[in-house]
Amino acid sequence: MAEPGVEKKKRVVIIGGGVGGSLLCKTLQKHRDFDFTLIDPKEYFEITWARLRSMVEPSFAKRSVINHHEYLQGASIITSDANGIEDAEVSTTEGRLISYDYLVIATGHMGSKCVTRTEKLREYEADNEKIKSSESILIIGGGPTGVELAGEIAVDFPTKKVKLVHKGSRLLEFIDEKASKKVLDWLTIKKVEVILGQSVDLTSRSDDNTYKTSDGETIMADCHFKCTSDPIASSWLKDSILKDSLTDSGRLMVDANLRVKGFDNIFAIGDITDIAELKQGYLAQKHALVVAKNLVVLINGGNEGNMVKYTPASPMAIVSLGRKEAVAQISCVTMIGRIPGMLKSKDLFVGKTRKLLGLKA
Structure with a gap:
């Protein structure tokens, strides 16, 4: 309860502790003008672009899977799924109601079912054992995840x-x-066989480790890894006050300040936004820094005209190809080999990301 004459601190609630949500929380922790609460279904933040390296080298995950309390010491963290939003409250699956003055949605895509860091590290050890014990491996999906896993x-x-x-x-x-x-x-x-223009029906897998493709081709493999995109984590919003702010594809419509359209006190960052740009982790981090600045402006009673506007990024991508090489596209320039590999592949930006969270690289 606030003391007489002392204005109560504004309450900020962040839903989602992924790449954007974690950096936003760390940035907000520096400010004493408001309180914040992180709601996340897992106890840890994971540097998602390091996942494929962790599958071939499980010890790598010890640096890339980080308990929220490790970088947010003393913060209010609720380990649960959010399942509803009203005008000033967020509800969770465990029945809690959390009040907010400002809300940030950063739920991204549906992800791992692991709740604790220990569970996640064991999952990588199990993936690694599956790879080591198999002579033949099927990878389903030729986006960045599938290509990077094949390369690793x-x-x-x-x-x-x-x-x-x-x-x-x-x-x-x-x-x-x-x-x-x-x-x-x-x-x-590298002797990876690539089959294009086909999909795999995982329900067709037989006891002798054969799979059927959409063209009826038979593939033999001791194990498989599904590397297609997970759904956007927004289905729970369809029954909330944000239901009319969702696009047909399940993304939240945001304005130039990253506020959800139709709301002055609700923001969205990362993959869940409808911003016309590639959905990449470093861009979610940029979203987080913009929203942090805008929250400070609003909470300190500043003019909305001083809020920061986000400019969608130009196309840029670096996809790792093993430990030393990568392919990079920056605007219209394409490179492959050791030079782009020096930018990403050795450490996968893990040290840089840890520094952003105030941790040892």
Whole structure:
């Protein structure tokens, strides 16, 4: 209860402790003018672009899977799913009601079912054991996740027979055709068999480890990894006050200040937004910093005209190809090999991300 004559601090609630939500919380923790609460279904933040390296090297995950309390010491953190939003309250699946003056939605995509860091680390150990014990491996999906996993396995386990099946006409369809072709050639040199224009029906898997593709082709593999996109984590919003702010694809419409359209005190960041740009982790971090500045302006009673506007980013992508190489597309320039690999592949920006959270690199 606030003391007489002392104005009660404004309450900020952040839903989602992923790439954007974690950095937003860390940034807000520096300000004493308001209180914030993080609501997240898991106890940890994961540097998502390090996942594929963690599958071939489980010890790598010890730096990239971080308990929220490690970088948010003393913060209010609720481990639960949010399942409803009203005008000034968020409800959780465990029956709690959390009041807010300002709200930020940062739920991104549906993710892992692991709740604790220990569970997540064990999951990577299990994935690694599955890779090591298999002679043949099927990867389903030729986006950045599938391509990076194929690259990690091909480099660390060159004797494994790896097949990658992608329903699109080319790999990495979000970058230009020249870059896609270079990646296909790189994988082919590494003896990864790539099958394009087909999908795999996982329900068709038989006891003798055979899979059927959409064209009726039979694939033999000791194990498989599904590397297609997870759904946007927004279905729970369809019965909330934000239901009319969702696009048909389940993303939240935001204005230039990253406020959800139709609301002055609700923001959205990261993959859940309808911003016309590639959905990438470093852009979610940029969203977080913009929203942090705008919250400070609003909470300190500043003029809304002083709020920061977010400018959608120009296309840029770096996809790792094992530990030393990568493919990069920056505007219209495409590179593949050791030079772009020096930018990302060795450490996958893990040290840089840890520094942003105030942790040792």
